[in-house]
Amino acid sequence: MQNFVWFNPTKILFGKGTIPAIGRETAAWGKRCLLVYGGGSVIKNGILHTVVTALKDAGVETIEHGGVKSNPLLSHVQEGIAKAKAHQAEVIVAVGGGSVLDSGKAICAGSVVDHDVWKFFTGKKSVKSALPLTTVLTLAASGSEMNSGMVITRDDTREKFGFGSQQLFPKVSILDPEATFTVPPDYTAYGAVDAIAHVLEFYMTKEDQATPVQDRIMEGLIENAMESCDRCLADPRDFHGRADLMWTATLALNGLTGAGVGRAGFPMHMIEHSLSALYDVPHGAGLSVVIPGWLRWRARTDTARLEQLGGRIFGISGMDKASAAEETVVRLEQWFARVSSPIRLAQLGIPAADIPAIAANAVKLAKIWRLDGYSLEVIAEILRLCA
């Protein structure tokens, strides 16, 4: 096990009927808030109304900043920062999925500095302080509700970059599984894929050493992401299925899986970010294409991890290492296909001819994230395995 620091001060309120608590939880941090949200769903299902009412009842003065898109844009974050400054917001409230929460975090960071917020993403500036953030989660996927990271796409350059800071853990996140009852099947599946990808980034990390307790937790999370997703697809109003998927996705990226495992690097995310930045595909859909290709490339040098994974979660046995590793990838791929998440670039409408351009975009992030082995050629080779 490698040395690590664990620190995660986010308070989670989990369960049925918890959303109105956003009023008192937010009031504890400030009396003037910027309320960040996305498109229609939180309006249609009444969650935004519940939040607005709760904030009003708690005496929190609110300015709204709706319209966050999937693969959230820097320009919209910048507008939010301008509003927060003009309104002298003391706290940011984000209501939605990972895109909304990530936008909220970026606004928290950008509202207390004079320079452009993008400088945090390119590593030119680091966060010294930030506005406090409270959140209401409506999608089980990104884990943003209990971590300090975020990903934003810069409009003009189509760079989808991410960063994190200890200042940016949400103070409070409210997770009511009922808020996800109306998530459609495709986004339910993409959320489960995202959670699986987060676990795999740590499970397959290069710097791995013997970490048996983390391994078992990670294997359990992957099994559970698949099982709970299956239950949600069979019955979108299965409370326990939704609850399991929601808490699984949170645990998949709150520090638990990575503690002691070493620096993960996030190569699958690095490559996927280019797919969704260039083609605006949903993050989870991009990931279910990248995961099998990347795993096949990785299996050439690290068959043992895949063999263990397949043995434990799919019961694969009686094969040589290489076949067991390949069979593990096939089983994962089959599950992605069964929940209608794409597994090849063509299914995303991306022609193989675009691979060099995608690789050229991705390699920029590989440099910023210090993913040393990922040259233009290596990324192109992995992408060909996704074609």
Added chain:
Amino acid sequence: MQNFVWFNPTKILFGKGTIPAIGRETAAWGKRCLLVYGGGSVIKNGILHTVVTALKDAGVETIEHGGVKSNPLLSHVQEGIAKAKAHQAEVIVAVGGGSVLDSGKAICAGSVVDHDVWKFFTGKKSVKSALPLTTVLTLAASGSEMNSGMVITRDDTREKFGFGSQQLFPKVSILDPEATFTVPPDYTAYGAVDAIAHVLEFYMTKEDQATPVQDRIMEGLIENAMESCDRCLADPRDFHGRADLMWTATLALNGLTGAGVGRAGFPMHMIEHSLSALYDVPHGAGLSVVIPGWLRWRARTDTARLEQLGGRIFGISGMDKASAAEETVVRLEQWFARVSSPIRLAQLGIPAADIPAIAANAVKLAKIWRLDGYSLEVIAEILRLCA
């Protein structure tokens, strides 16, 4: 899944060479500290010296309060509170295992009030504020390093009571697996038993509902407690074995296993507390006696959980439910015996004739902990299954 609140603000520094960081981490909370520790081991292995030097280098003025015993006593806590008040301590530093950390917590709570600290344990007063606590852990067992609870024995009445408060999470806990290299085989095993007991209290809780992700995490922790303990016994200086056991024991009682599972009640601990309060047996040794008896009693009404546990961690299959549950208890018991942890009252030197007196002691705690089903008769019945 049931509603829950997750909040755990303890910062963990884990790994080789982390102990000297106690200086700066403590200095961040105060410049005058009371240093709480136990008997000889931290002096012999040099850890106390490292801590004292680090505190001095960081400019923290230190008063020592050594001599905490296993099954720590209220009188010693009260002395510590008097010292902390006289010294105007701003922060408490605890260096040792669960007994020392628990004493540190009680001193933190008692040093800011005028009434006797025992009132917190009997529920007559609740904690409103406390001194901050930093810790260096030297035993993988109690989980006290990352939770807000503690257990103390009142000298005159031999009541071993516990309570918790959000004010009492350690601010920082330092976990260096090398600090446990010199833990002797018996206490290494008792620590693993303690971790397993913590997991089982939640796994077997009455109010359990479908919690598949928590189940898998808990099953993984139990498997890992056994495996890592075996490694530590085979080679006390196996760094990764010690590291696995240490982190497993922390995760076994930091809120993770219980989140969404419901109120656990801790009936096995309730009964064991009477054993160690009345006979001063090590907590883990008492637990390995209580666990099989309590599980056999529980299996009469809740075979399904034990069947699942045995199937997943021991591979038990092809039996009817009741036999599978009994086989699960037998396998656990065999493992306890293999690591030389006692499994019957007689091995602790406790005659069956004492059962009524033990039950009479335990039922007091059952009332305070609101364990409604646990009458004098029920506790005596369970104890007979431990005989």
